[in-house]
Amino acid sequence: MDASEFLRLYRSGRKTFANVVMVGIELNNIDLHKVDFSHALMNKASLAGTKLCRANLVGADLSYANLSDADLHRANLRHANLKGADLRRTDLRDADLRGANLSWANLQGALLVGALMTNTNLYNVKK
Template sequence: MDAQEILKLYATGHRDFSHVSLVQVCLMNAKLVGINLMGAELVGADLRGVDLTEAHLNQANLNQTNLAHAAMIQACLTHADLSGADLSGANLTHADLSGADLSGAKLGGSDLRKANLSKADLTGADLRGADLSGANLKETNLSDADLTGADLGYADLTGADIEAAKIDESGLRGTMMPDGVVHA
Protein backbone atom coordinates (compact mmCIF):
# COMPACT_ATOMS: atom_id res chain seq x y z
CA MET A 1 0.00 0.00 0.00
CA ASP A 2 1.33 3.47 -0.84
CA ALA A 3 0.52 7.03 0.27
CA GLN A 4 -1.91 7.76 -2.55
CA GLU A 5 -3.89 4.60 -1.90
CA ILE A 6 -4.15 5.41 1.84
CA LEU A 7 -5.31 8.97 1.16
CA LYS A 8 -7.84 7.83 -1.44
CA LEU A 9 -9.34 5.17 0.86
CA TYR A 10 -9.34 7.57 3.82
CA ALA A 11 -11.23 10.16 1.73
CA THR A 12 -13.95 7.56 1.07
CA GLY A 13 -14.43 6.99 4.82
CA HIS A 14 -12.13 4.01 5.33
CA ARG A 15 -10.32 4.29 8.70
CA ASP A 16 -8.95 0.82 9.47
CA PHE A 17 -5.41 0.41 8.19
CA SER A 18 -4.22 -1.81 11.01
CA HIS A 19 -1.10 -3.89 10.35
CA VAL A 20 -0.37 -2.24 6.97
CA SER A 21 3.20 -1.84 5.76
CA LEU A 22 3.99 1.79 4.98
CA VAL A 23 7.78 1.74 5.31
CA GLN A 24 9.31 5.07 4.24
CA VAL A 25 5.94 6.39 3.04
CA CYS A 26 5.50 10.16 2.68
CA LEU A 27 2.24 11.46 4.15
CA MET A 28 3.52 14.92 5.02
CA ASN A 29 0.75 17.32 6.20
CA ALA A 30 -1.98 14.70 5.63
CA LYS A 31 -5.17 14.92 7.72
CA LEU A 32 -5.76 11.42 9.11
CA VAL A 33 -7.93 12.14 12.15
CA GLY A 34 -9.16 8.98 13.89
CA ILE A 35 -7.24 6.60 11.61
CA ASN A 36 -6.49 3.08 12.89
CA LEU A 37 -2.84 2.20 12.26
CA MET A 38 -2.58 -0.35 15.06
CA GLY A 39 0.44 -2.60 14.52
CA ALA A 40 1.35 -0.80 11.28
CA GLU A 41 4.93 -0.69 9.95
CA LEU A 42 5.84 2.97 9.42
CA VAL A 43 9.62 2.70 9.76
CA GLY A 44 11.38 5.76 8.34
CA ALA A 45 8.11 7.37 7.20
CA ASP A 46 7.86 11.12 6.58
CA LEU A 47 4.85 12.22 8.63
CA ARG A 48 5.89 15.82 9.25
CA GLY A 49 2.91 18.02 10.06
CA VAL A 50 0.42 15.13 9.79
CA ASP A 51 -2.82 15.35 11.78
CA LEU A 52 -3.22 12.10 13.70
CA THR A 53 -5.62 13.43 16.32
CA GLU A 54 -7.39 10.55 18.09
CA ALA A 55 -5.49 8.05 15.91
CA HIS A 56 -4.86 4.47 17.04
CA LEU A 57 -1.18 3.64 16.69
CA ASN A 58 -0.83 1.13 19.49
CA GLN A 59 1.97 -1.38 18.84
CA ALA A 60 2.89 0.43 15.60
CA ASN A 61 6.51 0.48 14.48
CA LEU A 62 7.44 4.14 13.98
CA ASN A 63 11.19 3.63 14.40
CA GLN A 64 13.16 6.51 12.83
CA THR A 65 9.92 8.15 11.64
CA ASN A 66 9.77 11.94 11.17
CA LEU A 67 6.72 13.23 13.05
CA ALA A 68 8.00 16.78 13.57
CA HIS A 69 5.14 19.22 14.21
CA ALA A 70 2.55 16.44 13.95
CA ALA A 71 -0.79 16.80 15.76
CA MET A 72 -1.33 13.65 17.81
CA ILE A 73 -3.80 14.96 20.35
CA GLN A 74 -5.44 12.12 22.32
CA ALA A 75 -3.70 9.58 20.08
CA CYS A 76 -3.22 6.04 21.37
CA LEU A 77 0.43 4.99 21.03
CA THR A 78 0.59 2.31 23.71
CA HIS A 79 3.57 0.00 23.28
CA ALA A 80 4.51 1.72 19.99
CA ASP A 81 8.14 1.74 18.84
CA LEU A 82 9.14 5.37 18.40
CA SER A 83 12.84 4.81 19.02
CA GLY A 84 14.94 7.39 17.20
CA ALA A 85 11.81 9.16 15.92
CA ASP A 86 11.69 12.93 15.42
CA LEU A 87 8.71 14.31 17.35
CA SER A 88 10.12 17.80 17.79
CA GLY A 89 7.37 20.39 18.09
CA ALA A 90 4.67 17.70 17.97
CA ASN A 91 1.40 18.13 19.88
CA LEU A 92 0.86 15.01 21.99
CA THR A 93 -1.55 16.56 24.50
CA HIS A 94 -3.49 13.82 26.35
CA ALA A 95 -1.81 11.14 24.17
CA ASP A 96 -1.39 7.64 25.61
CA LEU A 97 2.24 6.59 25.22
CA SER A 98 2.25 4.08 28.06
CA GLY A 99 4.84 1.37 27.51
CA ALA A 100 6.11 3.04 24.32
CA ASP A 101 9.77 2.90 23.27
CA LEU A 102 10.93 6.49 22.79
CA SER A 103 14.60 5.80 23.39
CA GLY A 104 16.76 8.31 21.54
CA ALA A 105 13.68 10.16 20.27
CA LYS A 106 13.72 13.90 19.59
CA LEU A 107 10.90 15.54 21.53
CA GLY A 108 12.35 19.04 21.88
CA GLY A 109 9.63 21.68 22.09
CA SER A 110 6.87 19.08 21.97
CA ASP A 111 3.60 19.45 23.87
CA LEU A 112 3.08 16.46 26.15
CA ARG A 113 0.69 18.10 28.62
CA LYS A 114 -1.28 15.47 30.54
CA ALA A 115 0.15 12.71 28.33
CA ASN A 116 0.40 9.20 29.74
CA LEU A 117 4.04 8.09 29.52
CA SER A 118 3.88 5.52 32.31
CA LYS A 119 6.42 2.72 31.90
CA ALA A 120 7.68 4.29 28.64
CA ASP A 121 11.37 4.10 27.70
CA LEU A 122 12.78 7.60 27.15
CA THR A 123 16.43 6.59 27.58
CA GLY A 124 18.62 9.24 25.97
CA ALA A 125 15.61 11.15 24.61
CA ASP A 126 15.88 14.86 23.81
CA LEU A 127 13.07 16.61 25.70
CA ARG A 128 14.62 20.08 25.80
CA GLY A 129 11.91 22.70 26.17
CA ALA A 130 9.11 20.11 26.11
CA ASP A 131 5.91 20.77 28.05
CA LEU A 132 5.31 17.76 30.29
CA SER A 133 3.09 19.57 32.77
CA GLY A 134 0.62 17.21 34.39
CA ALA A 135 2.10 14.21 32.53
CA ASN A 136 2.01 10.70 33.97
CA LEU A 137 5.66 9.59 34.06
CA LYS A 138 5.22 6.82 36.63
CA GLU A 139 7.92 4.15 36.31
CA THR A 140 9.24 5.83 33.14
CA ASN A 141 12.87 5.34 32.17
CA LEU A 142 14.35 8.84 31.73
CA SER A 143 17.98 7.83 32.22
CA ASP A 144 20.37 10.00 30.19
CA ALA A 145 17.40 12.06 28.88
CA ASP A 146 17.88 15.79 28.34
CA LEU A 147 15.03 17.70 30.02
CA THR A 148 16.79 21.07 30.00
CA GLY A 149 14.14 23.80 29.98
CA ALA A 150 11.31 21.24 30.10
CA ASP A 151 8.19 22.04 32.12
CA LEU A 152 7.52 19.15 34.51
CA GLY A 153 5.08 21.09 36.66
CA TYR A 154 2.61 18.79 38.40
CA ALA A 155 3.96 15.75 36.53
CA ASP A 156 4.07 12.42 38.36
CA LEU A 157 7.55 10.88 38.31
CA THR A 158 6.80 8.26 40.99
CA GLY A 159 9.14 5.30 40.47
CA ALA A 160 10.77 6.90 37.41
CA ASP A 161 14.46 6.31 36.61
CA ILE A 162 16.08 9.75 36.27
CA GLU A 163 19.68 8.57 36.62
CA ALA A 164 22.03 10.87 34.68
CA ALA A 165 19.05 12.84 33.30
CA LYS A 166 19.52 16.59 32.83
CA ILE A 167 16.67 18.32 34.67
CA ASP A 168 16.21 22.03 35.44
CA GLU A 169 14.96 22.68 38.96
CA SER A 170 12.91 25.63 37.67
CA GLY A 171 10.39 23.45 35.84
CA LEU A 172 9.55 21.17 38.77
CA ARG A 173 6.81 23.05 40.65
CA GLY A 174 4.34 20.61 42.18
CA THR A 175 6.12 17.65 40.59
CA MET A 176 5.86 14.26 42.32
CA MET A 177 9.47 13.04 42.31
CA PRO A 178 10.59 9.38 42.01
CA ASP A 179 10.94 9.09 45.76
CA GLY A 180 7.34 10.28 46.29
CA VAL A 181 8.31 13.77 47.46
CA VAL A 182 6.46 16.72 45.89
CA HIS A 183 8.85 19.42 44.65
CA ALA A 184 7.93 22.84 46.03
Template sequence: MDANKLLNLYAAGERDFVGANLHQVNLCGADLRGANFVEADLSGADLSQTNLSGCNFSRANLTDADISGGNLSGANLSEVNLIGADLIKANLEGTNLSRADLRGANLLLANLLKANLSEAEMSGADLTGANLKKANLIASNINEAEISNADFTKAIVTEYEMTGKVMHLGLSHKWVTWAGCY
Protein backbone atom coordinates in the same frame (compact mmCIF):
# COMPACT_ATOMS: atom_id res chain seq x y z
CA MET B 1 2.44 9.91 3.84
CA ASP B 2 -0.82 11.63 4.77
CA ALA B 3 -3.13 10.78 7.67
CA ASN B 4 -5.74 8.94 5.58
CA LYS B 5 -3.16 6.64 4.01
CA LEU B 6 -1.61 5.82 7.38
CA LEU B 7 -4.99 5.16 9.01
CA ASN B 8 -6.10 2.95 6.10
CA LEU B 9 -2.87 0.94 6.22
CA TYR B 10 -3.20 0.59 10.00
CA ALA B 11 -6.84 -0.55 9.66
CA ALA B 12 -5.67 -3.17 7.12
CA GLY B 13 -3.24 -4.58 9.70
CA GLU B 14 -0.04 -2.75 8.79
CA ARG B 15 2.02 -1.73 11.86
CA ASP B 16 5.42 -0.99 10.34
CA PHE B 17 5.97 2.70 9.54
CA VAL B 18 9.77 2.77 9.96
CA GLY B 19 11.27 5.98 8.58
CA ALA B 20 7.88 7.30 7.41
CA ASN B 21 7.59 11.00 6.60
CA LEU B 22 4.63 12.15 8.68
CA HIS B 23 5.69 15.77 9.10
CA GLN B 24 2.76 17.84 10.44
CA VAL B 25 0.29 14.98 10.00
CA ASN B 26 -3.00 15.30 11.93
CA LEU B 27 -3.79 12.06 13.75
CA CYS B 28 -5.71 13.64 16.61
CA GLY B 29 -7.69 11.04 18.54
CA ALA B 30 -6.52 8.05 16.45
CA ASP B 31 -5.84 4.58 17.87
CA LEU B 32 -2.42 3.47 16.66
CA ARG B 33 -1.30 1.28 19.55
CA GLY B 34 1.56 -1.07 18.84
CA ALA B 35 2.72 0.67 15.65
CA ASN B 36 6.40 0.89 14.74
CA PHE B 37 7.58 4.45 14.02
CA VAL B 38 11.34 3.90 14.38
CA GLU B 39 13.23 6.83 12.83
CA ALA B 40 9.97 8.34 11.48
CA ASP B 41 9.55 12.10 11.07
CA LEU B 42 6.51 13.23 13.06
CA SER B 43 7.77 16.75 13.64
CA GLY B 44 4.92 19.20 14.11
CA ALA B 45 2.37 16.35 14.09
CA ASP B 46 -0.95 16.60 15.95
CA LEU B 47 -1.09 13.44 18.04
CA SER B 48 -3.25 14.90 20.79
CA GLN B 49 -5.62 12.44 22.46
CA THR B 50 -4.05 9.64 20.36
CA ASN B 51 -3.57 6.11 21.71
CA LEU B 52 0.08 5.29 21.05
CA SER B 53 0.53 2.73 23.83
CA GLY B 54 3.18 0.14 23.10
CA CYS B 55 4.44 2.00 20.01
CA ASN B 56 8.11 2.10 19.08
CA PHE B 57 9.35 5.63 18.37
CA SER B 58 13.06 4.91 18.85
CA ARG B 59 15.18 7.64 17.20
CA ALA B 60 12.04 9.31 15.76
CA ASN B 61 11.69 13.06 15.29
CA LEU B 62 8.76 14.45 17.28
CA THR B 63 10.02 18.03 17.46
CA ASP B 64 7.16 20.43 18.25
CA ALA B 65 4.60 17.60 18.09
CA ASP B 66 1.35 17.98 20.06
CA ILE B 67 0.85 14.80 22.07
CA SER B 68 -1.23 16.41 24.82
CA GLY B 69 -3.62 13.97 26.46
CA GLY B 70 -2.08 11.13 24.46
CA ASN B 71 -1.51 7.62 25.76
CA LEU B 72 2.11 6.51 25.35
CA SER B 73 2.13 3.96 28.16
CA GLY B 74 4.72 1.26 27.63
CA ALA B 75 6.02 2.92 24.45
CA ASN B 76 9.67 2.98 23.41
CA LEU B 77 10.82 6.57 22.97
CA SER B 78 14.53 5.93 23.41
CA GLU B 79 16.76 8.49 21.70
CA VAL B 80 13.67 10.32 20.43
CA ASN B 81 13.69 14.04 19.65
CA LEU B 82 10.88 15.71 21.59
CA ILE B 83 12.32 19.23 21.62
CA GLY B 84 9.46 21.69 22.20
CA ALA B 85 6.84 18.92 22.14
CA ASP B 86 3.55 19.40 23.99
CA LEU B 87 2.91 16.45 26.33
CA ILE B 88 0.43 18.11 28.69
CA LYS B 89 -1.44 15.43 30.67
CA ALA B 90 0.11 12.69 28.51
CA ASN B 91 0.22 9.17 29.94
CA LEU B 92 3.87 8.06 29.77
CA GLU B 93 3.63 5.37 32.44
CA GLY B 94 6.37 2.78 32.04
CA THR B 95 7.64 4.50 28.89
CA ASN B 96 11.28 4.17 27.84
CA LEU B 97 12.60 7.70 27.33
CA SER B 98 16.28 6.83 27.79
CA ARG B 99 18.56 9.33 26.03
CA ALA B 100 15.49 11.27 24.81
CA ASP B 101 15.86 14.97 24.04
CA LEU B 102 13.06 16.78 25.86
CA ARG B 103 14.57 20.28 25.89
CA GLY B 104 11.79 22.82 26.23
CA ALA B 105 9.09 20.12 26.19
CA ASN B 106 5.84 20.79 28.06
CA LEU B 107 5.14 17.88 30.42
CA LEU B 108 2.67 19.75 32.62
CA LEU B 109 0.71 17.18 34.70
CA ALA B 110 2.17 14.31 32.65
CA ASN B 111 2.16 10.81 34.13
CA LEU B 112 5.74 9.49 34.09
CA LEU B 113 5.21 6.79 36.71
CA LYS B 114 8.03 4.22 36.41
CA ALA B 115 9.28 5.87 33.20
CA ASN B 116 12.91 5.34 32.20
CA LEU B 117 14.41 8.80 31.76
CA SER B 118 18.03 7.71 32.15
CA GLU B 119 20.41 10.03 30.29
CA ALA B 120 17.46 12.14 29.09
CA GLU B 121 18.09 15.81 28.31
CA MET B 122 15.27 17.79 29.95
CA SER B 123 16.80 21.24 30.38
CA GLY B 124 14.14 23.91 30.13
CA ALA B 125 11.30 21.35 30.19
CA ASP B 126 8.13 22.11 32.14
CA LEU B 127 7.49 19.26 34.58
CA THR B 128 5.03 21.22 36.72
CA GLY B 129 2.77 18.80 38.58
CA ALA B 130 4.20 15.79 36.72
CA ASN B 131 4.09 12.34 38.31
CA LEU B 132 7.67 11.02 38.37
CA LYS B 133 7.12 8.40 41.07
CA LYS B 134 9.62 5.55 40.72
CA ALA B 135 11.01 7.10 37.52
CA ASN B 136 14.60 6.30 36.55
CA LEU B 137 16.43 9.61 36.34
CA ILE B 138 20.01 8.28 36.39
CA ALA B 139 22.33 10.66 34.50
CA SER B 140 19.44 12.80 33.24
CA ASN B 141 19.65 16.59 33.05
CA ILE B 142 16.87 18.68 34.55
CA ASN B 143 18.85 21.93 34.77
CA GLU B 144 16.56 24.93 34.35
CA ALA B 145 13.52 22.64 34.18
CA GLU B 146 10.36 23.75 35.96
CA ILE B 147 9.69 21.08 38.61
CA SER B 148 7.24 22.79 40.97
CA ASN B 149 4.68 20.37 42.42
CA ALA B 150 6.26 17.44 40.55
CA ASP B 151 6.19 14.19 42.51
CA PHE B 152 9.60 12.50 42.67
CA THR B 153 8.60 9.93 45.33
CA LYS B 154 10.99 6.97 45.13
CA ALA B 155 12.52 8.30 41.90
CA ILE B 156 15.87 6.69 41.14
CA VAL B 157 18.63 9.23 40.69
CA THR B 158 21.81 7.21 41.33
CA GLU B 159 23.22 3.91 40.16
CA TYR B 160 23.36 2.82 43.82
CA GLU B 161 19.59 3.17 44.16
CA MET B 162 19.12 1.00 41.07
CA THR B 163 21.60 -1.79 41.85
CA GLY B 164 22.43 -1.47 45.54
CA LYS B 165 26.11 -1.36 44.56
CA VAL B 166 28.53 1.52 44.49
CA MET B 167 29.67 2.10 40.93
CA HIS B 168 33.11 3.63 40.28
CA LEU B 169 32.87 4.63 36.65
CA GLY B 170 34.31 8.12 36.82
CA LEU B 171 31.69 10.73 36.13
CA SER B 172 28.26 9.43 36.99
CA HIS B 173 26.49 12.05 34.98
CA LYS B 174 26.59 12.67 31.26
CA TRP B 175 25.50 16.29 31.60
CA VAL B 176 28.00 18.24 33.69
CA THR B 177 27.46 21.85 34.63
CA TRP B 178 30.33 23.74 36.23
CA ALA B 179 29.29 26.56 38.50
CA GLY B 180 31.06 28.37 41.27
CA CYS B 181 32.51 31.59 42.58
CA TYR B 182 35.40 33.27 40.85
Protein backbone atom coordinates in the same frame (compact mmCIF):
# COMPACT_ATOMS: atom_id res chain seq x y z
CA MET C 1 -3.18 12.78 12.35
CA ASP C 2 -4.86 9.69 13.77
CA ALA C 3 -3.12 6.54 15.05
CA SER C 4 -3.76 4.40 11.97
CA GLU C 5 -2.34 7.03 9.60
CA PHE C 6 0.68 7.57 11.84
CA LEU C 7 1.39 3.83 12.09
CA ARG C 8 1.05 3.38 8.32
CA LEU C 9 3.59 6.15 7.69
CA TYR C 10 5.93 5.00 10.46
CA ARG C 11 5.89 1.38 9.30
CA SER C 12 6.64 2.52 5.75
CA GLY C 13 9.92 3.98 7.06
CA ARG C 14 9.08 7.57 7.92
CA LYS C 15 10.74 8.66 11.19
CA THR C 16 10.21 12.44 11.11
CA PHE C 17 6.92 13.80 12.42
CA ALA C 18 8.02 17.29 13.45
CA ASN C 19 5.16 19.73 14.16
CA VAL C 20 2.55 16.99 13.79
CA VAL C 21 -0.80 17.39 15.60
CA MET C 22 -1.81 14.20 17.42
CA VAL C 23 -3.82 15.41 20.41
CA GLY C 24 -5.17 12.50 22.47
CA ILE C 25 -3.62 9.83 20.23
CA GLU C 26 -3.20 6.30 21.64
CA LEU C 27 0.13 4.69 20.80
CA ASN C 28 0.68 2.34 23.73
CA ASN C 29 3.40 -0.33 23.86
CA ILE C 30 4.91 0.48 20.44
CA ASP C 31 8.59 0.67 19.50
CA LEU C 32 9.17 4.24 18.26
CA HIS C 33 12.94 4.22 18.78
CA LYS C 34 14.61 7.39 17.38
CA VAL C 35 11.35 8.95 16.15
CA ASP C 36 11.30 12.72 15.64
CA PHE C 37 8.31 14.36 17.34
CA SER C 38 10.00 17.75 17.71
CA HIS C 39 7.49 20.53 18.35
CA ALA C 40 4.61 18.04 18.01
CA LEU C 41 1.27 18.76 19.66
CA MET C 42 0.54 15.57 21.59
CA ASN C 43 -1.19 16.73 24.75
CA LYS C 44 -3.40 14.12 26.42
CA ALA C 45 -1.76 11.38 24.31
CA SER C 46 -1.44 7.86 25.66
CA LEU C 47 2.06 6.50 25.15
CA ALA C 48 2.16 4.07 28.07
CA GLY C 49 4.85 1.45 27.70
CA THR C 50 6.05 2.95 24.42
CA LYS C 51 9.73 2.77 23.51
CA LEU C 52 10.86 6.33 22.75
CA CYS C 53 14.54 5.96 23.55
CA ARG C 54 16.72 8.46 21.69
CA ALA C 55 13.57 10.16 20.39
CA ASN C 56 13.62 13.85 19.46
CA LEU C 57 10.88 15.53 21.49
CA VAL C 58 12.36 19.03 21.57
CA GLY C 59 9.60 21.55 22.27
CA ALA C 60 6.87 18.90 22.07
CA ASP C 61 3.62 19.47 23.98
CA LEU C 62 3.02 16.30 25.99
CA SER C 63 1.01 18.00 28.71
CA TYR C 64 -1.28 15.60 30.58
CA ALA C 65 0.02 12.70 28.47
CA ASN C 66 0.27 9.17 29.83
CA LEU C 67 3.91 8.10 29.53
CA SER C 68 3.86 5.60 32.39
CA ASP C 69 6.30 2.71 31.93
CA ALA C 70 7.64 4.34 28.73
CA ASP C 71 11.29 4.10 27.72
CA LEU C 72 12.62 7.62 27.18
CA HIS C 73 16.26 6.98 28.01
CA ARG C 74 18.56 9.29 26.05
CA ALA C 75 15.53 11.12 24.62
CA ASN C 76 15.84 14.82 23.83
CA LEU C 77 13.04 16.59 25.73
CA ARG C 78 14.56 20.09 25.80
CA HIS C 79 11.86 22.69 26.35
CA ALA C 80 9.14 20.02 26.16
CA ASN C 81 5.86 20.64 27.99
CA LEU C 82 5.18 17.69 30.28
CA LYS C 83 2.88 19.56 32.65
CA GLY C 84 0.65 17.10 34.51
CA ALA C 85 2.09 14.13 32.59
CA ASP C 86 1.99 10.62 34.05
CA LEU C 87 5.65 9.59 34.12
CA ARG C 88 5.34 6.80 36.69
CA ARG C 89 8.09 4.21 36.27
CA THR C 90 9.30 5.96 33.11
CA ASP C 91 12.92 5.42 32.12
CA LEU C 92 14.41 8.91 31.74
CA ARG C 93 18.04 7.89 32.22
CA ASP C 94 20.41 10.26 30.41
CA ALA C 95 17.44 12.17 28.94
CA ASP C 96 17.85 15.87 28.15
CA LEU C 97 15.16 17.69 30.14
CA ARG C 98 16.81 21.11 30.15
CA GLY C 99 14.18 23.84 30.15
CA ALA C 100 11.32 21.31 30.20
CA ASN C 101 8.11 21.92 32.13
CA LEU C 102 7.42 19.02 34.50
CA SER C 103 5.11 20.95 36.82
CA TRP C 104 2.39 18.79 38.36
CA ALA C 105 3.85 15.66 36.68
CA ASN C 106 3.85 12.30 38.46
CA LEU C 107 7.43 11.00 38.62
CA GLN C 108 6.86 8.16 41.09
CA GLY C 109 9.35 5.39 40.36
CA ALA C 110 10.83 7.24 37.36
CA LEU C 111 14.51 6.63 36.59
CA LEU C 112 16.34 9.95 36.28
CA VAL C 113 19.99 8.88 36.62
CA GLY C 114 22.16 11.06 34.41
CA ALA C 115 19.24 13.20 33.20
CA LEU C 116 20.11 16.81 32.36
CA MET C 117 17.72 19.03 34.27
CA THR C 118 19.08 22.58 34.18
CA ASN C 119 16.20 25.10 34.29
CA THR C 120 13.61 22.30 34.45
CA ASN C 121 10.32 23.36 36.04
CA LEU C 122 9.66 20.87 38.84
CA TYR C 123 6.87 22.82 40.57
CA ASN C 124 4.61 20.52 42.58
CA VAL C 125 6.03 17.32 41.04
CA LYS C 126 4.80 14.10 42.62
CA LYS C 127 7.76 11.88 43.46
